[in-house]
Amino acid sequence: GPKVLQIPSHQIIDMGQMVTLNCDPVSNHLYFYWYKQILGQQMEFLVNFYNGKVMEKSKLFKDQFSVERPDGSYFTLKIQPTALEDSAVYFCASSLEGSQNTLYFGAGTRLSVL
Amino acid sequence: QEKVQQSPESLIVPEGAMVSLNCSFSDSASQSIWWYQQHPGKGPKALISIFSNGNKKEGRLTVYLNRASLHVSLHIKDSQPSDSAVYLCAVSEGGGSNYKLTFGKGTLLTVTP
Numbered sequence: 001g002p003k004v005l006q007i008p009s010h011q012i013i014d015m016g017q018m019v020t021l022n023c024d025p026v027s028n029h030l031y032f033y034w035y036k037q038i039l040g041q042q043m044e045f046l047v048n049f050y051n052g053k054v055m056e057k058s059k060l061f062k063d064q065f066s067v068e069r070p071d072g073s074y075f076t077l078k079i080q081p082t083a084l085e086d087s088a089v090y091f092c093a094s095s096l097e098g099s100q101n102t103l104y105f106g107a108g109t110r111l112s113v114l
Numbered sequence: 115q116e117k118v119q120q121s122p123e124s125l126i127v128p129e130g131a132m133v134s135l136n137c138s139f140s141d142s143a144s145q146s147i148w149w150y151q152q153h154p155g156k157g158p159k160a161l162i163s164i165f166s167n168g169n170k171k172e173g174r175l176t177v178y179l180n181r182a183s184l185h186v187s188l189h190i191k192d193s194q195p196s197d198s199a200v201y202l203c204a205v206s207e208g209g210g211s212n213y214k215l216t217f218g219k220g221t222l223l224t225v226t227p
Contacts, residue, residue: 042218095213
């Protein structure tokens with residue numbers, strides 16, 4: 001089936017540093033998402049992105065967070081600066097259309113902020 | 115904000131058993147309900163979705179939706195060890211460019227050989 005690739009699988013950084021999480025979505029998909037999952041808790045919506053713009057963001061999407069997809073390449077989540085509470089697994093997803101469409105997820109990037 | 119609750123938290127069954135997973139949601143106007151399967155170290159994978167009241171069958175999977183009681187269930191017939199995974203219930207919200215899924219915490223299913 002369609003694959004979403006996330007790079008890297010694990011990232012360890014010091015608090016205060018910048019980190020960029022990369023996502024290679026399904027090639028013809030138009031809608032992109034980031035979700036955050038803290039160990040033992042449910043996966044929570046961060047942001048969705050369409051046509052080069054953030055469409056909706058949750059209260060978890062702090063001012064230190066930003067997303068972009070320059071030149072139709074990787075869909076990225078940047079955190080600058082990072083905080084201890086940013087430690088989590090971040091999942092990227094994409095879908096062909098908006099409503100009632102299947103979201104395809106990557107395997108996640110585990111971010112550890114020390 | 116949609117709330118999604120799943121039960122049980124975990125379940126252990128012998129191979130060949132029928133598995134029943136439950137999910138309740140808070141908004142009767144919510145759109146489709148999705149079930150995802152997640153194996154350790156992998157991303158969630160969509161299994162089946164339902165929009166209308168009633169049931170929907172795909173292979174060994176059957177899902178039942180009752181909007182009046184805000185409840186949906188997933189049944190897995192003839193369970194296999196390879197079915198061992200976390201099962202996530204998700205409710206869709208919004209439309210078009212505002213579309214998103216809200217997930218429950220999941221049910222950890224273990225099928226013993």
